[in-house]
Amino acid sequence: MDNANIGRHISGQFNHDLENVINQAMHMGGLVEKQxxxxxxxxxxxxxxxAQQVLQNDYQINKLDVSIDDECTRIIAKRQPAAGDLRLIMAIVKTVADLERIGDEVERIAQVTLESLSGPQxxxxxxxxxxxxxxxxxxxxxxxxxxxMDVKAxxxxxxxxxxxxxxxxILMRQLMTHMTENPSSVPQLMTVIWAARALERIGDRCQNICEYIIYFVKGKVVRHTSAEDIKKLI
Structure with missing residues (x-):
């Protein structure tokens, strides 16, 4: 991460600790994107x-989730960061939690795929x-x-x-219409609905991460706030 919003510290070790968790979070994000x-x-x-490979690789995301969370806890206990540093660490902790949940949703999609490839669904x-x-x-x-850590982006x-x-x-309405017209297709369509729902939840998790970025840079909590109201607020 290369951004003027990230400060430097007298303690070289503190800088190293922060850069380490940032790099781990970015690596985790890259793994989730590939999944x-x-x-x-x-x-x-x-x-x-x-699809099977996606299921097998989910452990890497879970492992990073635990590792980064432990490291952030250690930094807070040892360095007792304040102001922007504390917001940065909290933004990382929350982002990593959402990345792990995105990984879980991807795992569900892969499982649905395995169950569906050999059938009419x-x-x-x-x-x-x-x-x-x-x-x-x-x-x-x-x-x-x-x-x-780009607020505009x-x-x-x-x-x-x-x-x-x-x-x-729109997709859900199409699927519901298909169910009504073809009642026998309901079991197959349910697997599609599960996959679509997982994708919609990933979108929500991405939105959460964007809010953490704004929280770090601007120091404002914007949960449960529309995009237009967030723009006005900051």
């Missing part, structure tokens, strides 16, 4: 092996492809904003989630 990309590819390419599952790539683009934008990504919610609602 989501691979999960989407496993759907479009009907790749059972890739495989073609139905392809209907989440557009939504999936919208969510992947949002995740990438969010991680880029986090890397730079965070605001833009935060607002993008509204479009994802709209796409999700």
């Amino acid at each position: 989501l990309s691979d999960a989407l590819k496993s759907i479009s390419q009907a790749d059972r092996e890739l 495989r073609d139905l599952l392809l209907s989440v492809d557009d939504l999936g790539h919208e969510v992947l683009a949002l995740l990438q934008s969010t991680l880029n904003a986090f890397t730079r 965070a605001l833009k990504a935060h607002k993008t989630d509204e479009k994802i919610d709209q796409s999700y609602e």
